[in-house]
Amino acid sequence: MVLKLKQYLQDHNIDPKKVGQILITFKICAWMTWATAVPICARLQPLRRLVKLSGPRRLYGNFKRKYPNVSQKFLLMFTKISRKFIVFNKKWIPEAFGQKHKDFGLAVAEATLLSKLLMPIWGPLEFLAIVRLYQSRWNVALPTIDELEQSLEQSSQIGLFGLPTTTDNENSDNV
Numbered sequence: 001m002v003l004k005l006k007q008y009l010q011d012h013n014i015d016p017k018k019v020g021q022i023l024i025t026f027k028i029c030a031w032m033t034w035a036t037a038v039p040i041c042a043r044l045q046p047l048r049r050l051v052k053l054s055g056p057r058r059l060y061g062n063f064k065r066k067y068p069n070v071s072q073k074f075l076l077m078f079t080k081i082s083r084k085f086i087v088f089n090k091k092w093i094p095e096a097f098g099q100k101h102k103d104f105g106l107a108v109a110e111a112t113l114l115s116k117l118l119m120p121i122w123g124p125l126e127f128l129a130i131v132r133l134y135q136s137r138w139n140v141a142l143p144t145i146d147e148l149e150q151s152l153e154q155s156s157q158i159g160l161f162g163l164p165t166t167t168d169n170e171n172s173d174n175v
Contacts, residue, residue, distance in 0.1 A: 014134050022130055029126045034115045041114065042107035 005023075006016050014022075041047070050056060064071045115122075 009131070009134075012131055012135055014131065018134055022134055025130050025133075026127055029130065030115075030123070033122055033126070034111055037111035037115050038107055041110035042104065045107075045110070047110045047113060048106065 006019055009019060009022065010016060
């Protein structure tokens with residue numbers, strides 16, 4: 001994968017030595033996306049609203065009827081894990097967001113799920129933005145005055161900015 005990434009970055013005029021920087025930047029952006037999703041999920045509660053609809057409830061009921069042992073196994077595993085997290089009772093974090101401990105935990109879980117589920121959408125967009133940021137063509141210096149004068153001279157020699165003459169108009173009418 002790293003070789004394909006190096007080749008991709010070389011095709012986009014990026015120094016291969018910057019691969020590590022790009023990957024670290026992408027990981028930081030991924031964490032920032034998740035951290036941004038936590039307060040959004042705390043406020044809007046998108047998954048909890050989705051679960052309250054009749055369709056998802058019906059699917060969950062069908063799953064429970066078809067696979068009763070699996071649903072009990074997951075329920076026991078969930079309660080066991082949640083008991084371990086009760087030991088790490090960090091109430092200052094939800095208090096900083098002005099929420100109850102339970103609601104904040106659900107918001108973190110929703111943010112994690114949504115960020116993982118929506119990764120195929122936001123991941124490539126963030127990576128594209130990072131690649132654009134690191135492209136060497138953005139780091140090109142402005143042309144000097146001598147270069148500008150030289151290009152102006154060349155354009156005047158070929159008549160780029162000149163007005164058409166009457167002979168040019170007559171030739172174009174005859175065609």
